[in-house]
Amino acid sequence: MPRSLPILVVDDTELCRLATALLLGQAGFSSHQSTNGSEAISKFKSGSYGAVIMDFNMPDMTGAQCAEIMKRIERRTGRHVPIIGLTASYSPEVRKLCLAAGMDEVLDKTGPSIELIAVLESVLTARTR
Numbered sequence: 568m569p570r571s572l573p574i575l576v577v578d579d580t581e582l583c584r585l586a587t588a589l590l591l592g593q594a595g596f597s598s599h600q601s602t603n604g605s606e607a608i609s610k611f612k613s614g615s616y617g618a619v620i621m622d623f624n625m626p627d628m629t630g631a632q633c634a635e636i637m638k639r640i641e642r643r644t645g646r647h648v649p650i651i652g653l654t655a656s657y658s659p660e661v662r663k664l665c666l667a668a669g670m671d672e673v674l675d676k677t678g679p680s681i682e683l684i685a686v687l688e689s690v691l692t693a694r695t696r
Contacts, residue, residue: 638668
């Protein structure tokens with residue numbers, strides 16, 4: 568599985584960013600961090616990422632709004648970067664909204680951390696097919 572490109576971790580809560588980055592590091596991934604959607608979009612435009620792990624509730628825009636912008640950038644550039652939503656306010660409605668915005672998967676932050684790594688590996692594997 569390709570682990571050469573860093574994962575962009577987007578969350579306005581420092582503890583969540585650090586915990587996700589630590590989990591990714593333990594699984595062999597490097598990561599870059601953003602504190603909000605605007606910063607993430609700027610990094611997304613200028614960098615190369617294997618995937619994005621994004622919080623849903625952020626102060627400047629929702630994760631779904633940020634994903635929509637990233638997907639528009641993808642259409643212009645022709646590159647696909649999987650986006651995994653991670654939210655503490657998980658519900659079927661939030662999941663539907665995030666998937667409609669272009670996220671590849673949406674997970675509950677309170678779920679097991681191994682689930683995040685399994686989903687990340689799955690979307691990265693699907694991307695290389």
